[in-house]
Amino acid sequence: xxxxxxxxxxxxxxxxxxxxxxxxxxxxxxxxxxxxxxxxxxxxxxxxxxxxxxxxxxxxxxxxxxxxxxxxxxxxxxxxxxxxxxxxxxxxxxxxxxxxxxxxxxxxxxx
Amino acid sequence: xxxxxxxxxxxxxxxxxxxxxxxxxxxxxxxxxxxxxxxxxxxxxxxxxxxxxxxxxxxxxxxxxxxxxxxxxxxxxxxxxxxxxxxxxxxxxxxxxxxxxxxxxxxxxxxxx
Numbered sequence: 001x002x003x004x005x006x007x008x009x010x011x012x013x014x015x016x017x018x019x020x021x022x023x024x025x026x027x028x029x030x031x032x033x034x035x036x037x038x039x040x041x042x043x044x045x046x047x048x049x050x051x052x053x054x055x056x057x058x059x060x061x062x063x064x065x066x067x068x069x070x071x072x073x074x075x076x077x078x079x080x081x082x083x084x085x086x087x088x089x090x091x092x093x094x095x096x097x098x099x100x101x102x103x104x105x106x107x108x109x110x111x
Numbered sequence: 112x113x114x115x116x117x118x119x120x121x122x123x124x125x126x127x128x129x130x131x132x133x134x135x136x137x138x139x140x141x142x143x144x145x146x147x148x149x150x151x152x153x154x155x156x157x158x159x160x161x162x163x164x165x166x167x168x169x170x171x172x173x174x175x176x177x178x179x180x181x182x183x184x185x186x187x188x189x190x191x192x193x194x195x196x197x198x199x200x201x202x203x204x205x206x207x208x209x210x211x212x213x214x215x216x217x218x219x220x221x222x223x224x
Contacts (some may be wrong), residue, residue, distance in 0.1 A: 006161075034212065036215075041220070042217050043202075047211050047214060101153035102153060104151075
């Protein structure tokens, strides 16, 4: 049973436009969410996080939105750059429990 | 310094070999993790060490044996592995337990022949 879902295996976006990556979860006990970015042959790199008490967190070109009632979060990248092309993992946990990663979405930013 | 280092980068071993994967961090983190990642899948947690003590073992076969010699080092000893154990093995660390952001190393690509 997948507790964290990323229903789009891949996404292509034109350079300069907005990339929106989506993540849904089923466990209402999750209280912290993170996005990781992963290039081939490298470990995941932490990107941005959000606590369940917030609905938005912004860091430069990256913004994460959380809709608790819908159990949905999204990562917005504006403007998208070719270097953003990677696999993006959504991850979630609740205090004292383990990280749960989503299956990932491969983002391709086209020049 | 937010770097987690892992050695070796690549490892090829036979089913009868004994080898070890190494992980190191100097961020003062007290929690360290081993993950296994198969192609096109998310990382799967294997072990968690908190303050040098094994706190979580996610039902990993005994052919994988973790060791935390000190707060900066984490080893994964491998013995009698199977070809299906071939994967990317990722080490991560966080300030404290699973409640903090985890920082990942580059991984060791393991191939079992």
